[in-house]
Amino acid sequence: MCCKEVIMARKTIFFCFLILLIPALALSAETVTDTETGMMWELADSANTMNWAEARDYCESLTTGEYSDWRLPNRKELQSIIDYGKYKPALDKEVFTTANGAADAYWSSTSVYPAGKDDPATDAWYVSCVDGSIASEAKTAVHYVRAVRGGQNDTGDNITVTVPEQSSSNWMVGRVMPIIWMAGKSKSDVKIILIGGGVEQVITESTPNDGSFIWWNIEAPAASDYSLAIMPTDGKEAAYQTTQGLFSIAEDAGFGSQVDLQDIIKGLQYLSGQNP
Numbered sequence: 001m002c003c004k005e006v007i008m009a010r011k012t013i014f015f016c017f018l019i020l021l022i023p024a025l026a027l028s029a030e031t032v033t034d035t036e037t038g039m040m041w042e043l044a045d046s047a048n049t050m051n052w053a054e055a056r057d058y059c060e061s062l063t064t065g066e067y068s069d070w071r072l073p074n075r076k077e078l079q080s081i082i083d084y085g086k087y088k089p090a091l092d093k094e095v096f097t098t099a100n101g102a103a104d105a106y107w108s109s110t111s112v113y114p115a116g117k118d119d120p121a122t123d124a125w126y127v128s129c130v131d132g133s134i135a136s137e138a139k140t141a142v143h144y145v146r147a148v149r150g151g152q153n154d155t156g157d158n159i160t161v162t163v164p165e166q167s168s169s170n171w172m173v174g175r176v177m178p179i180i181w182m183a184g185k186s187k188s189d190v191k192i193i194l195i196g197g198g199v200e201q202v203i204t205e206s207t208p209n210d211g212s213f214i215w216w217n218i219e220a221p222a223a224s225d226y227s228l229a230i231m232p233t234d235g236k237e238a239a240y241q242t243t244q245g246l247f248s249i250a251e252d253a254g255f256g257s258q259v260d261l262q263d264i265i266k267g268l269q270y271l272s273g274q275n276p
Contacts, residue, residue, distance in 0.1 A: 031065040044097035052139035073148040082132035161244035169247035188234035197223030
């Protein structure tokens with residue numbers, strides 16, 4: 001093989017690699033859904049720059065695409081929508097509106113914790129929309145914001161749902177769903193709510209915060225945009241609540257139909273005392 005052919009082969013391999021890094025995205029009027037991670041993104045970024053605390057408040061008060069459970073994405077989540085084959089913006093312009101943040105960066109929810117365990121985190125990570133690079137800066141600095149829903153905040157204090165998993169979870173109407181979580185710092189009983197499919201449905205008003213609950217009969221419209229909210233019943237622990245998603249619920253296609261066996265196995269392992 002001549003030198004020119006070697007160079008062409010290397011370029012082909014490189015571009016194939018870049019294609020693998022590009023997220024699979026589904027577009028709607030106001031939102032973008034990453035079909036690989038299951039997370040739903042705000043189509044347009046914020047109109048203005050803001051500091052980190054303002055960015056968090058902006059997301060939590062946002063209502064768009066008929067959803068109000070938006071949040072500030074963590075660093076890894078922001079990196080998941082970066083297209084490293086593009087520059088300024090390092091995003092798919094055919095999908096995302098980047099008029100405001102194209103030459104700047106987006107705040108992440110991920111704080112930079114100092115050496116002292118109990119010291120307050122004064123810095124946070126941001127992701128550059130120019131080239132996808134990451135860096136940290138004081139939370140008083142200003143950047144643009146792109147909100148996300150689905151997935152979970154990555155703090156050790158919050159409740160964290162492990163089953164159902166986001167993105168690849170598929171469940172059937174009328175079947176059983178084991179719900180498994182880690183309590184974090186929450187001590188009170190919890191309320192579990194299903195959100196999506198055009199409904200907000202309470203699965204249980206209160207159950208012990210012991211890390212598991214069995215939903216014996218899934219009753220919900222078939223849809224692919226579901227998330228699960230687990231919140232402490234004690235209002236003083238409201239900061240520890242979480243929302244996990246997105247996952248799908250489909251009509252029962254009968255015996256032998258595809259269900260999320262991996263999540264069911266994890267649930268059974270947990271209930272039998274094993275660590276899934």
